[in-house]
Amino acid sequence: MVTSSAPGKVYLFGEHAVVYGEPAVPCAIERRARVTAEQRDDDKLRVNATDLTLDGFTVEYDGSVADTPDIDVAEPLLEEGMGYVNQAIEQARDAAGAQDVGFDVTVQSAIPLGAGLGSSAAVVNAAIDAATRELGVELDPREIADRAYRVEYEVQDGQASRADTFCSAMGGAVRVEGDDCRQIPDVPNLPFVVGYDGGSGDTGKLVAGVRDLREEYGFAADTVEAIGDIVREGEAALEADDLDELGELMNFNHGLLSALGVSSRSLDAMVWAAREGDALGAKLTGAGGGGCIVALDPTEGTETALRYTPGCEATFRAELDTDGVRVES
Numbered sequence: 112m113v114t115s116s117a118p119g120k121v122y123l124f125g126e127h128a129v130v131y132g133e134p135a136v137p138c139a140i141e142r143r144a145r146v147t148a149e150q151r152d153d154d155k156l157r158v159n160a161t162d163l164t165l166d167g168f169t170v171e172y173d174g175s176v177a178d179t180p181d182i183d184v185a186e187p188l189l190e191e192g193m194g195y196v197n198q199a200i201e202q203a204r205d206a207a208g209a210q211d212v213g214f215d216v217t218v219q220s221a222i223p224l225g226a227g228l229g230s231s232a233a234v235v236n237a238a239i240d241a242a243t244r245e246l247g248v249e250l251d252p253r254e255i256a257d258r259a260y261r262v263e264y265e266v267q268d269g270q271a272s273r274a275d276t277f278c279s280a281m282g283g284a285v286r287v288e289g290d291d292c293r294q295i296p297d298v299p300n301l302p303f304v305v306g307y308d309g310g311s312g313d314t315g316k317l318v319a320g321v322r323d324l325r326e327e328y329g330f331a332a333d334t335v336e337a338i339g340d341i342v343r344e345g346e347a348a349l350e351a352d353d354l355d356e357l358g359e360l361m362n363f364n365h366g367l368l369s370a371l372g373v374s375s376r377s378l379d380a381m382v383w384a385a386r387e388g389d390a391l392g393a394k395l396t397g398a399g400g401g402g403c404i405v406a407l408d409p410t411e412g413t414e415t416a417l418r419y420t421p422g423c424e425a426t427f428r429a430e431l432d433t434d435g436v437r438v439e440s
């Protein structure tokens with residue numbers, strides 16, 4: 112039996128635009144998904160994912176994919192929910208050259224689902240690592256990231272960048288531009304504060320919405336390119352340890368994401384509360400539509416402001432996690 116974990120992330124800059132080849136800078140945070148894999152003596156897969164919620168259902172999925180699972184949820188919803196774990200196990204089987212092995216898999220995660228903190232990438236990375244180690248194979252984190260990307264690509268119908276999976280596999284702050292993925296060395300202490308509205312967004316739909324806008328309007332395509340410019344400026348600010356400028360650029364990035372239609376009333380409310388709480392800057396993180404914002408604030412101001420914001424369900428400080436995917440036991 113092996114347990115591995117991998118971190119979630121916030122986007123300092125560049126979500127959505129990264130899907131179209133612009134650079135992005137996601138940062139791993141100290142909130143992890145833990146996956147335990149134990150080889151079975153048959154070829155079945157049993158997944159216990161008690162945190163999994165699907166459109167309002169709380170699902171304890173504890174059945175073989177080959178049989179009818181022991182829950183009252185429509186098959187497509189279940190497929191959608193379990194797709195990441197099933198495909199991660201497929202990748203582990205492929206990496207170990209062991210197509211017929213079965214597993215008991217348990218998923219536990221401190222990362223809210225579908226909220227822009229990269230829960231799926233963390234679950235997939237940890238699952239690939241745990242299942243391959245259980246089979247006696249130790250993969251390089253870059254290979255885990257690559258296999259996890261293939262899973263995201265598949266499950267999200269070809270609409271995925273390498274940003275989430277690479278960041279979660281490697282840890283720290285990273286830069287992703289197309290297939291070019293790098294760790295950013297010597298990042299300053301980034302005082303991240305997260306606000307969570309308790310909801311989630313549909314990544315596939317939101318990405319498709321931006322794609323449609325980009326195809327319809329030249330100025331939407333320009334907006335995506337402008338996000339790329341913000342990221343490039345942001346990288347220079349990061350190198351210069353200039354937190355004030357990072358904050359200003361985060362504000363700008365949020366405005367452009369909002370223009371692309373991926374913000375929401377509650378995300379905007381939290382962004383404004385953070386700014387009024389004296390954050391250096393604030394923006395939505397991830398796909399948007401609902402879920403989380405990230406602010407930069409070394410003081411208590413943002414957390415206090417968010418605690419009094421209707422629509423903000425939780426707020427917490429998020430430390431940069433320099434560890435990526437790792438074995439726990």
Ligand SMILES: Nc1ncnc2c1ncn2[C@@H]1O[C@H](COP(=O)(O)OP(=O)(O)O)[C@@H](O)[C@H]1O
Pocket residue numbers: 144160161162163191192193194195218219220223224225226227228229230231232234313314397398
């Ligand atoms: N704790 C978990 N257990 C099982 N599956 C999970 C868990 N957390 C996330 N997932 C999978 O990841 C999906 C959410 O990923 P995604 O839509 O990419 O959002 P995000 O990456 O922003 O959290 C869930 O619908 C589920 O399939």
Ligand SMILES: C[C@@](O)(CCOP(=O)(O)O)CC(=O)O
Pocket residue numbers: 125126127128129130225226227228229230270271272273274275314318396397398399
């Ligand atoms: C919108 C996007 O740029 C980020 C999605 O992040 P998340 O799954 O919401 O954490 C999509 C992608 O990069 O694959």
